Amino acid sequence: MSIRMIAIDIDGTLVNSQRQLTERVKTTLAAARDKGVKIVLCTGRPIPGVEPELKELGLVSDEDYVITYNGSMVQNVGTKDVIFSADLKPADYIDVNAMAQKLGVHLHVSSTDAIYTANRDISPYTVHESWLVHMPINYRTADEMVQYPVPMIKMMMIDEPAILDAAIAKIPDDFRERYTVVKSAPFYLEILHPGASKGVALSQLASHLHMTADEVMAIGDNENDLTMIDYAGIGVAMENAIPEVKKAADITTASNDEDGVALVVEKYVL
16 A cells, blocks of 8 residues: 655754754655645644744645644644644643652643743753743742643653652653653653553554544654654654664664655655
8 A cells, every 4th residue: 555644853853963853855745746645744743843844844734734743733734623632621721740750850731832831940851841832931930830721732741860760760650651651852851641642643643534544654763752753654763763662663774864754755655
């Protein structure tokens, strides 16, 4: 069965180490679109953080879709209609914030309009996320987060990689059962609704578009890409992917600095 949709992670996959889209990747994806293949960016970023790549690839029409917040939202790019969403609630903030404090790491909340933090000394990793996804940072006390809640799409435990890894090792199993917990970068651990993941979001979109998993290719490099690589008929790992992703994938392509996305699309789709 031919591939009708390609889901592509952004950081470490679609863009190179300089966060650039190469001409070969752009040309190859344009050729796939000309064949009628849906190109779906599937990212941990919110909508504002993915708009530059969507525009550069021309994925801005009512026929285009994007998966954001690590699978917590599926949206039509042109109409802004939400196809699928799975938000967290104020009670979840109380639970996750308590765990972050117990583990000794920072926490911030990704909403639809901003990044919210209860840390007076704002973490440099919150600042980095703000820069990366083109969203402002708003300070709220922990009590205000609960009393005057904003849409809580995902929460992120953030800290120096060694500190975060030590904290991750101490997260109890019952916490992982209550949430989807995925590492998206050495300094980011993302906490999502238990019904949210890139794999779930991709299956929701495929169903919406009357496609089967066999007609989907998914390409990624990190832990948060595992579920969509497992779901897709062809799961692809970048050469720069973590070992768990390479083990789960059907194929390993070249790295993001060697046009790996273009190479695998040229071979299996064009």
